Amino acid sequence: MPNARRLWRRALMVVLALVALQLGSLVAPAYACGCGAMVPQSGRQLSVKQETSAVRWDGRSEQIVMRLTVDGNAPRAAWIMPVPSRATVRLGDRRLFDELESLSAPVHRTRSYFWPQGGDWPFTNDRSVGDGAPRAGATPPVEVVGRERLGPFDVARLTATDPTALRDWLAHNGFQLPPALATELRPYVEQKWEYVAIRLAPEQPGQTLGGPLDPLSLTFASDRLVYPMRLSRLAKTPQTLNLYVLADHRMRTASTIGGAPPDTLFAGTIAHPLGALGELTGRDKPVYLTALTQFFGTPSQITGDHELDRAGDDTPFQRAWYTNELLMVGGVPAWLLAVGGMLLVLAVAVAVTVIIRTRLRRRPVARSGWGAPS
Template structure:
């Protein structure tokens, strides 16, 4: 990644919002390929996404995706192109959804040992749709806060590139190539960008996006990440009636890690949006997967199927619990108490030995 300190300052949330529109992970400067699609910027800038999280729900006919990306960029404008199986509706999402799900699915600490003494030493290691080129149809446009979001239909990957170029963005050849299968399959696309007048507003506070579209199955677009040059890290939360498994070719080649599986009471969360999602499907299944070689490891979109049983899983992490008496480690306190008790006993015993024998009263004479 390039750019100075200002480059890393706030695009994190701006790109997070843009990326959220498609649930992705990005990694190739000057623009990135990601699960959702591609982040695009100008030819002289660097945009990179290291981690992505997505909340997924499907009611049998309609899929809802909430997506959040961890991104850095030095570009004044960043745009996102996201493939969806059908034209999508886009809205802002509540970032608290991700914060709460992250907390709920954190590994639970289990004490496997106890520490009675403190460790000694010196530390531990530790837009406007008019004029769209042929092959692109502008289906909808909406302004969401500082973002311009457009829903597109496309029959030609090159036309998508031309559409973005007209708006000042460059579509790298590898991303355009990755778009081709989605175009061939008749998918639609969401294009989001920071509005030009908001180009200086990268302050780390932009929200994720909620993308809703008709779909015949639960799918998470991931194929475009295969063109990434850097390690891709993904986390998905599927909210459904039952536990789900990943059943795509990418999962078959490299099994994802189950982060969490279990029911979550909608009344236990503070986010209204998350509570509404849980009311429609309270079993949360979270998978994580890291791709160190995206080009060979990512071979498909992510797809899901009901698991054989609703087996709950809460990860645990072994910890060493401190034994304390008040604010102090129990070992030194007990040792000091023992030494003190021993000292008192020794002093008491010594004084007893040195004390003069008591004088005996003379016996009275016999008559």
Template sequence: MDRWGGSARGSGAGDSNGTAAARSDSGTGGTAIGPGPGPGTGVGGGRPLGGRLAALLATALLLALSQLAALAWPAHACGCGAMVTADGSELSVTEESAVVVWDGDGTQQIVMRLTVDGDAAAAAWVMPVPDRAEVTLGDPELFAELAEVAAPEQRVDRYFWPRPGDWPREAPADTAGASEGSAPPVAVVGRERLGPFDVARLAAADPAALARWLAENGFALSDRLTGALEPYVAAGWEYVAVRLAPEEVPGGADPGGGAPGGGEPVLAGPLEPLRLTFATDRPVYPMRLSQLAATQQALRLHVLADHRTVTEGTIGGDPVDVVFAGRLTPDGLAPGPLRSLVGEGRFLTVLHQDFPDPAAIDGDHHLVRDRTDAEFRRVEAGEELLTWGPVPAWQAVVAASGVPVAAAVVALRLRRPAARPEGTAAGGGPGR
């Protein structure tokens, strides 16, 4: 089954700034209209106006050239246990989020939410636990609150020269058998209906008996899963078997499984979270059954404990990454499920691990205190074109650098001596 990873991605280049073109165009129109030469002002009196006009036109030309230059600028796993479906049907876990809460007094909670997809009308989820578990519904808001608290810091780096996609350049196109004995081989220690789940808490003397129980209740258990359960049976663990009641989808002439409006009921979308509470001498997250997965797996754990937490080992996967680490207090949280779990204060550690080869998984994740309580938050850096107001900064700089040149040209023109009228002597008197 599939698992949700959640690696951080950084944002790409900033959006293009199209307002600079309108501002540049409007800045060059209408400036030539102004008062004409006043009474008694000759050609020489009109030169200052002509000089100002020439400077403005030169600046506008430089802005236009800078935009043309831009056009030619070079381009720069499922820890959820085992999902069992009826023969011939398929079901995959498209997203999994899990929270481990360790009180430090021998009590552990696992809150898990699965998002599933497939054509199965029924399925079961098997989760080994080290002791008898209490199972209740969780609050889906818990995961939204955790995502907000552990969200990466957003940072924007601004660059000077334009890149593909920045105005006025266009972005490139995308190419894109049971044992005999006094105790029953399988004991149903509890069974209840919780929202969409039919939950059975089981104690099994051997994996074959557990397989038979599931088969008699409408689900076939593969031989591989039977073998994977043997270490848990040897250790005296118990099991939580969950029948997922389908979310009914209307449509179709045949009412099938009794869906309103016709159509077969199928399992689809996010399921309500389940909370498992059990006793253990050290916090653990069961992972061994994920070795049966056919595709690469990814695990994300949110651990709430007194201190920063790490796993004892990699259990056959890639190195475990710390995605977030920080101490939470009730004062910094809004009323909700996360605040109730934090109590007077807990340290939140978010861990991520990939399993390229699920068959290599060789155990469960045991969680231990890290060497330090150093806090950590990822940074997602984006980039955008540096602007001054609506104008790209590089255009303003290029245009401004051309103004002194234009002014010097105009000044030289104004200082050039005027041509003397014909018949005027060098001394200024009339010629003879």
């Protein structure tokens, strides 16, 4: 009996250990999101529920405005983004993404069909609805080129010649990043990119990070349109990239970089940019908006950064949601009028035929008088 109890205890301990391991894997934080690396305070959890970015490129400089929506129990978190040249950082306008979402929203259209379907009389009364100049290497391994407070963000702009030194500097200053980040940062260090490191914290003491954060705007010199994605290889959960590209022409990604083929949600010229969009692009000339979305089911397969170039043409595109409606004429289903009309024509034809045949039967037949006496 004691041996049986010991066996049951051991089995129970094994089961509990496996359950704890599975729970630990489920709550493991995602160390990356979109174009940067995100890490919560040690022992806390933080997930990025949504990331949306707007990118403005004029052939010489690039501006990225990002909005993160986060969820978790972390009072602090760190986020780092590599940039190809010295970046200017400021708070973005909250209105920008509402305007872009409105501009790129699907249009509603109605499609008429002739014959009744399952949702129409005489079947039922329901209707169906059918188908957003690299600077030279600095002498010290890590150089702080600027540090400032922007709302709830503590922003540090850095250069680095050694990824390990960069990781150590960030850890020393409260940015606790995973060791694997050093490996992923090495290509950026070799290309002499710079970094924007940001410490996220709620404005009120004692609060945890949650909901939509204030947008951040980063501007830097670049003769090519690039969207940093390499650090997303560290993400533990699938990632979705929502990207609004503002340029002189329709833009496309040069490759899938390990994700699903991007879908175009909108493409078209905005003739008179207004509001926050006008402030971003300038109101003096039109801008071409390309809205893309891409899904990364296995982030570890991401091969590098997104590079975008001009599409083959500027053909506009906009999604449409269709409402299927039965074709009506004067409030009467067209099919009913057509069938009724055909039946009426058929009835008239039958009636005319009957009348003609009846008259032919009643007409007297003229008899010949041949052989009769005169």
